Amino acid sequence: MKNLRSLNNPYRDDKVFEGCAIFALLNQAGRNVSGEPVFRAISNMRNRGNGLGGGFAIYGIYPEYAEHYALQVMFDDPLAREEVESYLKGRFEVADEEEVPTRKTQAVDHPPQVFRYFLSPRAGWMDDVTEDERVIRAVMDINTGIKDAFVFSSGKNMGVFKGVGHPETIAEYFRLDEYRGYLWTAHSRFPTNSRAWWGGAHPFSILDWTVIHNGEISSYGINRRYLEMHGYACTLETDTEVLAYIVDLLARRQRLPMSLVTKIMAPPLWEEIERMKEPERSELIKLRQIYSSLLVNGPFACVIAHHGEMIGLNDRIRLRPMTAGIGGENLYISSEEASIRLVCPELDEFWSPQGGDPIVGRVKPESPEIFEPARPEVSDEDRAGLKAGGRV
Amino acid sequence: MKSYLPPEFIVERREDRCIRCLTCVRQCGFETHVYDAEENSLLSREELCVGCLRCVTLCPTRALTVRTNPSESRPNANWTREHLRDVCRQAESGGVILTGSGNDKPIRSYWDHLFLNASQVTNPSIDPLREPMELRTYLGRKPDALEPGEGRARESECPNVRIETPLLFSAMSFGAISLQAMQSLARAASEYGTLFNTGEGGLPAELVDYGKVAIVQCASGRFGVNWEYLNNSAIVEIKIGQGAKPGIGGHLPGEKVLAKVAETRMIPVGTDALSPAPQHDIYSIEDLSMLIYALKEATSYRKPISVKIAAVHNAAAIASGMVRAGADMIVIDGIRGGTGAAPKLIRDHVGIPIELALAAVDTRLREEGIRNWASLVAAGGFRSAADVIKAIALGADAVYLGTAALVAMGCTICQKCYTGICNWGICTNRPELAKRLNPDVAARRLVNLLRGWSLDIKEILGGMGVNAIESLRGNRLQLRGVGLEEWELRVLGVKGAGE
Numbered sequence: 001m002k003n004l005r006s007l008n009n010p011y012r013d014d015k016v017f018e019g020c021a022i023f024a025l026l027n028q029a030g031r032n033v034s035g036e037p038v039f040r041a042i043s044n045m046r047n048r049g050n051g052l053g054g055g056f057a058i059y060g061i062y063p064e065y066a067e068h069y070a071l072q073v074m075f076d077d078p079l080a081r082e083e084v085e086s087y088l089k090g091r092f093e094v095a096d097e098e099e100v101p102t103r104k105t106q107a108v109d110h111p112p113q114v115f116r117y118f119l120s121p122r123a124g125w126m127d128d129v130t131e132d133e134r135v136i137r138a139v140m141d142i143n144t145g146i147k148d149a150f151v152f153s154s155g156k157n158m159g160v161f162k163g164v165g166h167p168e169t170i171a172e173y174f175r176l177d178e179y180r181g182y183l184w185t186a187h188s189r190f191p192t193n194s195r196a197w198w199g200g201a202h203p204f205s206i207l208d209w210t211v212i213h214n215g216e217i218s219s220y221g222i223n224r225r226y227l228e229m230h231g232y233a234c235t236l237e238t239d240t241e242v243l244a245y246i247v248d249l250l251a252r253r254q255r256l257p258m259s260l261v262t263k264i265m266a267p268p269l270w271e272e273i274e275r276m277k278e279p280e281r282s283e284l285i286k287l288r289q290i291y292s293s294l295l296v297n298g299p300f301a302c303v304i305a306h307h308g309e310m311i312g313l314n315d316r317i318r319l320r321p322m323t324a325g326i327g328g329e330n331l332y333i334s335s336e337e338a339s340i341r342l343v344c345p346e347l348d349e350f351w352s353p354q355g356g357d358p359i360v361g362r363v364k365p366e367s368p369e370i371f372e373p374a375r376p377e378v379s380d381e382d383r384a385g386l387k388a389g390g391r392v
Numbered sequence: 393m394k395s396y397l398p399p400e401f402i403v404e405r406r407e408d409r410c411i412r413c414l415t416c417v418r419q420c421g422f423e424t425h426v427y428d429a430e431e432n433s434l435l436s437r438e439e440l441c442v443g444c445l446r447c448v449t450l451c452p453t454r455a456l457t458v459r460t461n462p463s464e465s466r467p468n469a470n471w472t473r474e475h476l477r478d479v480c481r482q483a484e485s486g487g488v489i490l491t492g493s494g495n496d497k498p499i500r501s502y503w504d505h506l507f508l509n510a511s512q513v514t515n516p517s518i519d520p521l522r523e524p525m526e527l528r529t530y531l532g533r534k535p536d537a538l539e540p541g542e543g544r545a546r547e548s549e550c551p552n553v554r555i556e557t558p559l560l561f562s563a564m565s566f567g568a569i570s571l572q573a574m575q576s577l578a579r580a581a582s583e584y585g586t587l588f589n590t591g592e593g594g595l596p597a598e599l600v601d602y603g604k605v606a607i608v609q610c611a612s613g614r615f616g617v618n619w620e621y622l623n624n625s626a627i628v629e630i631k632i633g634q635g636a637k638p639g640i641g642g643h644l645p646g647e648k649v650l651a652k653v654a655e656t657r658m659i660p661v662g663t664d665a666l667s668p669a670p671q672h673d674i675y676s677i678e679d680l681s682m683l684i685y686a687l688k689e690a691t692s693y694r695k696p697i698s699v700k701i702a703a704v705h706n707a708a709a710i711a712s713g714m715v716r717a718g719a720d721m722i723v724i725d726g727i728r729g730g731t732g733a734a735p736k737l738i739r740d741h742v743g744i745p746i747e748l749a750l751a752a753v754d755t756r757l758r759e760e761g762i763r764n765w766a767s768l769v770a771a772g773g774f775r776s777a778a779d780v781i782k783a784i785a786l787g788a789d790a791v792y793l794g795t796a797a798l799v800a801m802g803c804t805i806c807q808k809c810y811t812g813i814c815n816w817g818i819c820t821n822r823p824e825l826a827k828r829l830n831p832d833v834a835a836r837r838l839v840n841l842l843r844g845w846s847l848d849i850k851e852i853l854g855g856m857g858v859n860a861i862e863s864l865r866g867n868r869l870q871l872r873g874v875g876l877e878e879w880e881l882r883v884l885g886v887k888g889a890g891e
Contacts (some may be wrong), residue, residue, distance in 0.1 A: 216514050221869030229758045287538065288862075293865070298858060319515075
């Protein structure tokens, strides 16, 4: 069993402390586009990162395997690959597998191997739970149980590419110029530690959910304990991981709409709620009562994405920069306005939202290339988090 | 039998200042001061002095000083002055030594070994004078999740009570404290947006208007419990135990059961009010569940039902059972909790510190995935907002203030609550003493205390870079221990400082 903490948080700090730049592009028509503007935009904010982490999530990249879970797994040791492959082959049909193509890049130092597998769960393994649950189990098993292996991403028709280096270096290394997707998120990292691990770069991902994040979550201690009560093991000890799990719990398992999820993470102040009309007022009171431990407090700006949707969210008193713009079919979210202007000088709309006001970008329903994963039924037990916790 | 007990205190009177106004004579309910009119002199019967400082505070010329008696027998680290005194008292009385207030032994205060965090560089601190800082808290059961589809939870099953600060007034019963003191607590709670607790003595007729800010107790004596009492409340609390006297009941002597107390408790005037040690309909966890649901039925499921226990060795397992039995709020009262009367031996030796019990209970409820089924309230000797903040970081939703509230009203913790004499008019029902407490003034002092501590909490929250109390609640990463052993850190669930 490996200790992810020693990889990601070698000094055992309360959490990984870091600053950073975020940038995201959504083609609202659902057309797959080149990531070239994303690379330029994120490298324009080079001073917000320090070269110890860069990464991208791209949606719509594997249309030929759109029905398969695309597991992108990193290996620090070829032996780990054998172990992972034998684990996967016992539980999944593997439709295809390959090493993620890379190009020799001087600035990249000792890269791990990254492979991708297109999978569908086999009958006979954990048949009593949904396919999503089975994939989550496999991700958790690999991440915590198999030495020198770590799953970058596990959603359908999407992938996460990340590593130690400036984001443009990582893009060059993974040949991301050769991919086309309708939704791109990018992250440049400034960790306070000198040691960095490829798995610790953003985006963090579970199924097709990805999160990039700039900030520090001061409520991390209680957010984490609440999630642990619902069966999530926060193995990486980073606050970004917590964001991904909050969204997974609320949006996927409890099937709350994203409009409520963002209200739980960054709720209005009580004095604002008191001024609201019914039934909104009562609904928000109820949300804050039930989910008080999931209020995400402290400075943050993040972009949470899944197929067809991207949400930019600030903490409720807006302690980290985040701006948005729409130019043509594209919605942009960025830490800095200059990066958006760089790639799209003529914007149709441009705004900096108030704290807690989400930027919601959705692919228009008629768009052709969008893959909408089916939302399987979730049992009451699962919704309450009891099954994952496995304790009650 | 001549007593061998030396006076605990000595009274010094500066003759050059004393104007023979006799305030001290009138003020001392223990009759320490005696005026000799023939000689125009004042004498002090020091063996009667309890050290409450009423005379010192009210003497208009500051002629009086009360000090601990400096006379000492041969020093002995084992046979302390207190041990000698107690042996002597029992040799003379043949009885159990009674006392009042909370444990006065130097039990390790874990609060003093826990230190709080603040923001530096990687996140900004927030100035509570410029930015909103939210302390609002809801007490009661919370559903596991918002009901799917409907967009709202089954509210009827989860009644919640709003408080504007995580500070509640502890259970102190009418009979133990004066009507004036209870009225002061009720008025302060109402004004500041929090709750007071009736204790087990019922709600006096004069205070029925304060029902909506009352936590009403249903204890082993069932004093004052009827349909109106249960329904004229914010929360109903089943009292199983008390931190100052785990495992034993209560005894309000018949001489304290005057007409008003008798009426409120629904017992005849002059009879002893005995609270049995156990609730005689609760001999097991399933019995507790039956009482919880009986009270829920009686209140039409509109009130959270709280269960209060003393912090004892297996508090975590017991609390988990209480939550499963249907409790919407659980109260853990630690070994430093106060009392109106308790055997000294029990007060000082039975139970465990609230810090450890609170941490253990919060951890257990989370491990079992049921923490949101009940609010968790800590009680027992909170001395400052710092103690409160640390309790919230360990996992408490709110804390009960008993002794601190009494001190705000004038109490000096002389520990003579069990005598029925209280020179400050708080813990007495003798009309001439009780009338000394002016509810207008006492309520103002209590509101000021709530406000001062709330501001303290906001300052600390802002320093940590969070603007809502729920971001601190259970957030043990905001705590670090100093001078604690490995097992203590483990139970508290906190890292050592520098880790």
